[in-house]
Amino acid sequence: MLKTIQQVIGLGICSAIYLGLAVDAYALDxxxxxxxxxxxxxxxxxxxxxxxxxxxxxRVIVQGPLDAENQMQVPITVDATQLDDVKxxxxxxxxxxxxxxxxxxxxxxxxxxxxxxxxxxxxxxxVGVQTGxxxxxxxxxxxNAAGGGCTAPALAHGLxxxxxxxxxxxxITRRESEELARLSVxxxxxxxxxxxxxxxxxxxxxxxxxxxxxDVLANIEMxxxxxxxxxxxxxxxxxxxxxxxxxxxxxTEANEFNYSLPVPAITDN
Amino acid sequence: MTSSLLEGCSRRQVLQLLxxxxxxxxxxSVHANKLAYDLAATEIASGTWAVHGSTEHFxxxxxxNIVNVAFIEVPDGVVVVDTGPSRRYGEALLQLIEKTVPxxxxxxxxxxxxxxxxFLGNQVFKENIVAAPxxxxxxxxxxxxxxxxxxxxxVGDWMRGTASIAPTVALQDxxxxxxxxxxxxxxxxxxxxxxxxxxxxxTGVVFSGDLAFYNRAPTTxxxxxxxxxxxxxxxxxxxxxxxxxxxxxxxxxxxxLEQTSDYLNWLHTSMQxxxxxxxxxxxxxxxxxxxxxxSLDVVETxxxxxxxxxxxxxxxxxxxLLEPK
Numbered sequence: 001m002l003k004t005i006q007q008v009i010g011l012g013i014c015s016a017i018y019l020g021l022a023v024d025a026y027a028l029d030x031x032x033x034x035x036x037x038x039x040x041x042x043x044x045x046x047x048x049x050x051x052x053x054x055x056x057x058x059r060v061i062v063q064g065p066l067d068a069e070n071q072m073q074v075p076i077t078v079d080a081t082q083l084d085d086v087k088x089x090x091x092x093x094x095x096x097x098x099x100x101x102x103x104x105x106x107x108x109x110x111x112x113x114x115x116x117x118x119x120x121x122x123x124x125x126x127v128g129v130q131t132g133x134x135x136x137x138x139x140x141x142x143x144n145a146a147g148g149g150c151t152a153p154a155l156a157h158g159l160x161x162x163x164x165x166x167x168x169x170x171x172i173t174r175r176e177s178e179e180l181a182r183l184s185v186x187x188x189x190x191x192x193x194x195x196x197x198x199x200x201x202x203x204x205x206x207x208x209x210x211x212x213x214x215d216v217l218a219n220i221e222m223x224x225x226x227x228x229x230x231x232x233x234x235x236x237x238x239x240x241x242x243x244x245x246x247x248x249x250x251x252t253e254a255n256e257f258n259y260s261l262p263v264p265a266i267t268d269n
Numbered sequence: 270m271t272s273s274l275l276e277g278c279s280r281r282q283v284l285q286l287l288x289x290x291x292x293x294x295x296x297x298s299v300h301a302n303k304l305a306y307d308l309a310a311t312e313i314a315s316g317t318w319a320v321h322g323s324t325e326h327f328x329x330x331x332x333x334n335i336v337n338v339a340f341i342e343v344p345d346g347v348v349v350v351d352t353g354p355s356r357r358y359g360e361a362l363l364q365l366i367e368k369t370v371p372x373x374x375x376x377x378x379x380x381x382x383x384x385x386x387x388f389l390g391n392q393v394f395k396e397n398i399v400a401a402p403x404x405x406x407x408x409x410x411x412x413x414x415x416x417x418x419x420x421x422x423x424v425g426d427w428m429r430g431t432a433s434i435a436p437t438v439a440l441q442d443x444x445x446x447x448x449x450x451x452x453x454x455x456x457x458x459x460x461x462x463x464x465x466x467x468x469x470x471x472t473g474v475v476f477s478g479d480l481a482f483y484n485r486a487p488t489t490x491x492x493x494x495x496x497x498x499x500x501x502x503x504x505x506x507x508x509x510x511x512x513x514x515x516x517x518x519x520x521x522x523x524x525x526l527e528q529t530s531d532y533l534n535w536l537h538t539s540m541q542x543x544x545x546x547x548x549x550x551x552x553x554x555x556x557x558x559x560x561x562x563x564s565l566d567v568v569e570t571x572x573x574x575x576x577x578x579x580x581x582x583x584x585x586x587x588x589x590l591l592e593p594k
Contacts, residue, residue, distance in 0.1 A: 063551035069490075069577040075550035114549030146419060170588035172547040184547035186584055231584070233549045259591045 037124040037142050041094035049092050049100065050128040050136035057137035059083055062127045068145035072152065073116045073227045076101075076141075078127050080111035085132035089113060095123035097150055097195060098224045106234075109209070109218040110180065114233030117225050118149035118193070153199055154190035154228040162190060167249070167257040175266040178240045183209065183261060186231040187249055193224040203252055209236055210246040217245070238263060304427050306334050306353075306361040310369045313519045314472040314511055316342035318369060320353075320362065322386070324485040324516055324566035327354070332427030333420060334358060336386040339476055339513055340366050341469055344449030346376035350467060350476045351515075352390030352399075354420060356431040359390025377447040380436055381478025381515065382461045383408035384488075385416035391434040400438035402456055404463030409435040440465070457504075459497025460487075466504060473510030480504060483517025483525035484564070486571035487532055489578045494537045501530045517566075532562055536575055543576075544583040550576050 033056050035042035046054055059082040068074045080086055089111060091101040097120055104113050111129060126140035156162035171185040187204060194201030207220045207230075217236040236245060247259040310318035320338040327333045333354030340362075341348045347370055352359050366375065380388045380401040388409060391399050401409075413433030421428045445452050455466040460479045467476040479488070480500050504512070505526050512520045520526075543553035554573045562568055 063549075063555070065551075065554070065573060065577070069574045073577065073581065075554075075577070075580075077549040077551035114551065116550075146422060169591040170584060171591055172545065172588050174547060182547050184549075184588070186588060233547060261591065 037094075037126070037140055039094045039124045039126075041099075041124075045092055045094055045099065045126060046136075046138075049090050049126075050130075050138060052130075052134050052136060054128070054136045054138055057083075057129075057139055060127055060129050060137050060139035062125065062139050062141050064125050064141040064143050066142075066144060068119055068143050068149075071119045071145040071147060071149035072155075074119050074125075074143055074145065074149075075114070075116050076125055077114040077233070078112065078129075080127075080129040080137070083111060083129055083131055083137060086111035087130045087132055090128045090130070091115070091117075092126050092128075093117060093119060093123045093225055094126060096120050096225050098193060100223045101125075101225045102223060103221045104234075105219045107216050107218060108211075108237045110235040110237070112233075112235045113220075114184070114231075116227035116231055118191075118227050119143060119145040119147070119225075120150040121145060121147045150193050150225060151195045153196040154192055156190040156228060157199065167255065169247070169257070169259050171247075171259070171261050173245060173261045173263050175238070175263060176235065178266055179237055181236050181238045181245065181263050182233070183236060183245060184231065184233045185247060185259075185261070186229055187257070188229050189251060191224070191226055191228045191230060195224075201252060204230055204249055205252050206248075206250045207232065208248040209234060210248065211238070211242060212244055212246065214246075240266075304332060304357065306332060306358050308334075308358075308361045308365045310340075310365055313339075313513060314469075314474045317469065317472055317474050319513055319519060320365065321518065322353075322516070326567055326570065327386070327420065327423040329423075329425050329427075331424075332358070333386055333389075333424045335516065337513055337515055337517075338362060338390075340370070340375075341450070341472075341474075342370045342373065343376070343447055346374045346448040348447050348450070348452070349375055349378040349394070350513075351381055351387040351478070352378060352394065354386040354389050354424070355428050356390065356392055357427055357429065359393035362390060363393055377445075378436075379465060379467055379476075380405055380409070381466070381476065382464045383412060383416075384461065384479065384491075385413075385420050387478070387515070388413070388436075389417060389420065389428075389431050389433065391436070392432055396434070396437050398438070399434070399436040400440050401436040402441070402463050402465055403439040404458075405461075405465060406435050406439055408462060409433060444470075455503065455507075457500040459493050459495075459500040461491040462493075464500065466500075468507060468509060473508065475504065475507060475509045475512045477504055477512050477514050477525070479515035480529070481512055481514035481520070481525040482529050482532075482565075483514040483520050484528070485516040485566040486562070486568035487529055488571055489536070489575045492533075492578065494533050494579075497533060498530060501526050528565075532565070535559060535562070536572070536579070540576065540579045540583055541587060544580060544587045550580050553580070 061079040063077040089104040092099040122144045128136040128138045165188045168188040189204045192202040209218045245261045249257040313319045322334045322336040339350040378394045378399040417433045451470045453468040457464045514525045553576045
C-alpha cells in the first residue's frame with residue numbers, strides 16, 4: 001500500500017518539527033512505497049539517502065544474519081548484479097546513531113560488495129542501488145543485535161601499540177573468470193566512531209581500487225559504522241592481461257595507504 | 270507505546286494489566302502462567318541421574334533449559350555436575366534432587382565450563398562447595414555478568430533474581446574423593462579455554478561437558494578447534510562405561526565423540542576453504558551442509574554462528590599480508 005499524500009505531508013511536517021529536517025520536495029509529488037521492513041525511520045532514511053524515485057526491488061539481494069552473533073562485526077553482502085547500469089550503492093542502518101555505512105561507486109566493477117558493520121541495536125540494514133535513470137532500487141534485512149556496537153571502544157584500544165599496525169593489510173585476490181576478479185581485503189584500522197567515551201572520531205573514509213593504468217574500478221566512501229579493521233569484498237572487472245590491482249586508502253586524519261594486489265591467472269579448475 | 274502494547278488484548282486482560290495483577294497478561298501463553306521448569310531426572314547409571322534439557326537455542330519458551338545437568342548419589346551425599354541457566358533452574362534442580370535422593374546433602378557442585386547454561390544456577394548452592402579449575406573461575410569472573418545480561422535479553426523473566434556466581438573452590442588435583450566416592454578430574458580445553466571433564470570412578474560415567482555434543486550441533490563461540498580435537502582424543506581413550514554430553518542424550522558407544530569430531534573437522538576445513546576463496550561470511554553461511562550433519566538439531570543456525578566465530582581468526586591465518594607500497 002502506498003502512503004496517501006496527506007500522510008506523507010503529515011509525516012514530513014512531523015519530522016520537520018521533531019527532527020529539524022527540511023521536507024524534501026519529492027515527498028509532495030512522489031509516493032514512497034511502503035517499507036517492507038516496517039521501520040519508523042523509513043521516510044527519514046529515504047529522504048536523506050535515496051532522494052528521488054524509490055522502488056522496492058527484490059533484485060537487490062541483501063544478505064545479513066537474523067541475529068548478530070558479534071555486534072561489532074555483522075557481515076552484510078549486497079549483490080545487485082541483476083540490475084544494469086548501477087551508478088552507486090548506498091547502505092544504511094536505520095537505528096544506528098550514525099546510519100550511513102558506505103557508498104560504493106562500482107565504476108568498473110560488478111554491483112557487489114561485502115562488508116561488516118557495527119550495530120548499536122537491532123535495526124534494518126537498508127541498501128539503495130541507484131541506476132542510470134536516477135531510480136533508487138531499495139531492499140534490506142532486519143538484524144537483531146544485543147547492542148553497544150557503535151559506542152564501545154575498538155578492540156585496538158586494548159593494545160598499547162595499535163598504531164604500529166595501522167594500515168597493515170591482508171588480501172586475497174583471485175579471478176572468477178577471465179574478465180572478473182574477486183578481491184577480499186582487510187585493512188587494519190580502529191574505525192573510531194567518536195561515540196565511545198574519550199576516543200575522538202578516526203576512521204578510514206575512502207578506498208579506491210584501480211587498474212595498473214590508474215583507471216578507477218571502484219570507489220568506496222566509508223563511514224563510522226564500518227567495523228574495526230574494515231574487510232571489503234569486491235568484484236572488479238579486469239582484462240585478462242592485468243596481473244595486479246592497486247588499492248588506495250585514506251583515513252580522516254589524512255593518513256594514506258597504497259597497496260598492490262597480485263591478480264593470479266585463471267586456474268584450470 | 271502503551272496503546273500498541275495493549276493491542277490484541279481482551280478487555281479483561283487490559284483490566285488485569287491496569288490493576289497491576291499481572292505484569293504481562295497478554296504477551297503469550299508462556300507468560301500467562303507462572304514460569305516453571307518441568308525438570309525430570311533420568312537414571313542413566315546406578316545412582317546417577319541426568320536432567321536433560323532440550324537441544325534448542327535459548328528461547329522465551331524454554332527459559333534456557335537446553336543443557337544436561339547431572340547428579341550422583343554418593344555414600345554420604347550428592348554430587349552435582351553443572352547448575353543450569355538461571356536461579357529459578359537451580360531451585361528446581363535442588364527440589365528434584367531432594368525428591369529423588371531425600372535427605373542427602375549436596376557435597377560438591379562442579380562447573381564444566383563458563384557458558385551461561387552451565388553455571389547460572391550456582392547461586393542456590395552453598396558457595397564453599399562449588400568447584401572448578403581456576404581458569405573456569407577466572408572466565409566466569411570476567412565474562413559471567415555479560416552472559417547473565419545476555420540471558421535476560423534472550424529468555425526474559427525466567428532469569429529473575431539470577432546473578433553470576435563464580436565457584437570458590439579451585440580444583441587442581443587429578444582425583445577427588447567426595448562423600449565416599451572417588452572422581453577423576455581431567456583438565457581439558459578447546460570448547461572454551463578451560464573444560465573440566467569428570468569421571469565417576471565407581472560407575473565409569475564420564476561427564477564431558479560441552480566437549481561432546483550428541484545429535485545436536487556443537488557451539489563454537491570460544492572454541493579452539495585443534496585443541497578441542499585433542500581433547501576429544503583424550504576422552505576417547507578413557508576407561509568408561511557411558512558419556513553424558515553437555516547437550517543430547519547419553520552415549521554408551523562413544524558416537525558423540527566421533528560425531529563432534531567429524532563435525533568440527535568439516536567445519537574447520539570448509540571455513541578454511543571459504544576464507545581462502547575470499548568468500549564473504551554471508552556467502553559462507555549459505556554453503557550447503559553435508560547430508561550426514563543435516564539431522565543434527567539446530568545445525569543451520571549453529572553453523573551460521575560458527576562462521577562468525579571462526580572467520581576473523583582464519584583471515585589472520587590465511588589472508589596473505591601485503592607490503593605497503
